[in-house]
Each structure stands twice: as structure tokens, then as C-alpha cells.
Amino acid sequence: MLILGLESSCDETAAALVTGDRQVLAHRLAGQEAAHRPYGGVVPEIAARAHVEALEPLIEAALADAGVSLDRVDAIAATAGPGLIGGVMVGLVTGKALAHAVGKPLIAVNHLEGHALSPRLADAELAFPYLLLLVSGGHCQLLLVEGVGRYRRLATTIDDAAGEAFDKTAKLLGLGFPGGPAVERAAALGDPRAVPLPRPLLGSGEPHFSFAGLKSAVARAVGQYRAEDIAASFQQAVVDCLIDRTRRALDRADGATALVVAGGVAANAAVRGALEALAADNGLRFVAPPLWLCTDNAAMIGWAGAERFVAGLSDPLDVPARARWPLDPTAEAVRGAGV
Ligand code: ATP
Numbered sequence: 001m002l003i004l005g006l007e008s009s010c011d012e013t014a015a016a017l018v019t020g021d022r023q024v025l026a027h028r029l030a031g032q033e034a035a036h037r038p039y040g041g042v043v044p045e046i047a048a049r050a051h052v053e054a055l056e057p058l059i060e061a062a063l064a065d066a067g068v069s070l071d072r073v074d075a076i077a078a079t080a081g082p083g084l085i086g087g088v089m090v091g092l093v094t095g096k097a098l099a100h101a102v103g104k105p106l107i108a109v110n111h112l113e114g115h116a117l118s119p120r121l122a123d124a125e126l127a128f129p130y131l132l133l134l135v136s137g138g139h140c141q142l143l144l145v146e147g148v149g150r151y152r153r154l155a156t157t158i159d160d161a162a163g164e165a166f167d168k169t170a171k172l173l174g175l176g177f178p179g180g181p182a183v184e185r186a187a188a189l190g191d192p193r194a195v196p197l198p199r200p201l202l203g204s205g206e207p208h209f210s211f212a213g214l215k216s217a218v219a220r221a222v223g224q225y226r227a228e229d230i231a232a233s234f235q236q237a238v239v240d241c242l243i244d245r246t247r248r249a250l251d252r253a254d255g256a257t258a259l260v261v262a263g264g265v266a267a268n269a270a271v272r273g274a275l276e277a278l279a280a281d282n283g284l285r286f287v288a289p290p291l292w293l294c295t296d297n298a299a300m301i302g303w304a305g306a307e308r309f310v311a312g313l314s315d316p317l318d319v320p321a322r323a324r325w326p327l328d329p330t331a332e333a334v335r336g337a338g339v
């Protein structure tokens, strides 16, 4: 089984060819950092235009890398949301056109499902259910992944996402964009105990997250401490919050076979190391995708497509692009609820 995956929900344009037995035959990616850097963040209109220019050549290149023609694929999987709507539309419409042209099924993939299932692409042994910490630029959630399309949200952030906090901290420290890797590099040169920073919601009953207060404290520390010490202390505070909240959620993750992390912040070595130790303390396996599979890419979309294809799932060609699309539609909104 061969799936073409397409990703365009934020500022990475990507195309990949993935097989049902976990071979990534090709994965191509075009980042847009240079285009957005002058603005210190992703500009939706610039992103959408860049996706239009980049996507077709990337698909051609991925097919050439894999040495296959388009009519060899069994299905085309494209991100249909959530994300910046202009970009999502570019990838989804392209996927629809290709699916129609070659007469193969279209699979509309939730970008978060791509992140959530990516550890199963990396690790054939990873079985359902597993407790997933999904930490990315737009999300910070704990999910019990019970099967393909079956996600029970145990916790979410009441304000900022963890990746957003990294990006804002980088901006406050003048470390540039994208922020996460820059903060991690600076943190390696600093003292994590140098700056007293809060750990929002630490110890609270529900396993929810909050990072807005931490960001404000970072803003107050700027100029009073070395940037490297602020970066190191900030990263330690994020790690402490992620671990405390994940430990709380483990009590509710009945039957979980593993502790799993996914999303861009999962590329952070301090985050991975602390989660690995937490898993060991609890006698659980720890699974984290390789770094390139943590941040946005099309292999995870192709793989989610493969999992859905095997489950007999595909979508009509009029499936809509969605700016918002929760993985667990039954979960209640907690944003700003002061949990
Ligand atoms: P979402 O998946 O929620 O729609 P997104 O696609 O923008 O958001 P990802 O590509 O999964 O998010 O992750 C990007 C985020 O990961 C950014 O906020 C970035 O700063 C963060 N990130 C990347 N590498 C690191 C790192 N080494 N340390 C900390 N954060 C990182």
C-alpha cells in the first residue's frame, strides 16, 4: 500500500510517500522561515502564497525520489485542518485534484491526528491505547489514544500552547524565529536555577496546562538576568509543568501501554529526557518520534492516511477545509475557564 501525503496547514509545505509497512519512500519539505522572519511570526497570506508556489514541485520531487508515478499510489492524504485556512485549502484542493485525476480515494487528515499517530510510524511495536502528550505550536494536550479516530482528551491548555510560549520567549529575548530551537540552544549555555519563574497550575487537580503567566514572568525578567539564564530557567519551568501535568493524567490513562510525546516541542531534548524518566518511574514504555517527524512534515500525514485507509476510511471530494477541528469533539472548552 502506498499513500501520498500532503501538508500545508502552517508554514511548512511538504509532500511524502509512505507505505503501509512504515517505509518512508520520500519526504520533501519546504520551510518558509525566511519569508516570515521579518514579521517575527507566521503571516497567513504570505504562507498561503508560498504553499501555492512550493507544493507542486515538492510532489514531483517526492515522486521522483521514490521512483514511482502518481498512478501507483493507493490514496492521497491531505491535511484538511486545523490550521491557517488559506494554507489548508491549498493542500486539500491539490489533494482533491490529484485524487480526481488518478481516480484514487482522498483521505482528509486532521493535522493533529498526523502528530498523534506519528509515533506509530516510528515504532511498529506501539499499540493502542497510549497516553499522548501533544505539544506543538498551537496545542498542548494530553490525549488517550484508543485507536484510529478515537482520541479522548484528558487535558488541554487554558491559555497558550507550550510551543507558543517557546516562540514568545524567543521573541522577548531577541533570539529570532522560529523560537523553540533558539531557546533550546541558549538554554544550554544558561543556569536553569538562576531566574525564579512560576510553574502555573502545578499540583492542581485537573491535568490542564497554562503558560501565559510564565510568559509574563519572562517578560519581567528580561534585562535583569542574562538571556541564557532566562532561557534555561524558562525551559526548566516548562519541563516541570509538562511532567507534573502528565503525571496527573497517568492516573486517568487506564490501560495505557506507553507514554508518548509528539508535536514540535517534542524535538526538545530536555522535554524528551524528563518524559522518558517519568515513563520509567511508572514502568511504562516511552516512545518519541525522531526529531524530523516531531515538527510539521508530510510523512505523518501520509501515515495517518495509511492508518485510515486500512480502517476503510476515505472522504468525498467536497470535504471542507477547516480552520478549527478538535480531535476529541466531546471535550469541553476550558480556555480561560480558570480551571
Ligand atoms: P499545531 O501542530 O498545533 O497546529 P504547528 O504545526 O505550528 O502547530 P509544530 O510544527 O508541530 O506546530 O511545532 C512547532 C512548534 O514547536 C513551534 O512553537 C516551535 O517553537 C516548537 N519547537 C520546535 N523545536 C523545538 C525545540 N527544540 N524546543 C522547543 N520547542 C520547539
Ligand code: MG
Pocket (backbone or CB within 6 Å): 010, 011, 012, 296
Ligand atoms: Mg513551522
Ligand code: FE
Pocket (backbone or CB within 6 Å): 111, 115, 136, 137, 263, 264, 295, 296
Ligand atoms: Fe503541527
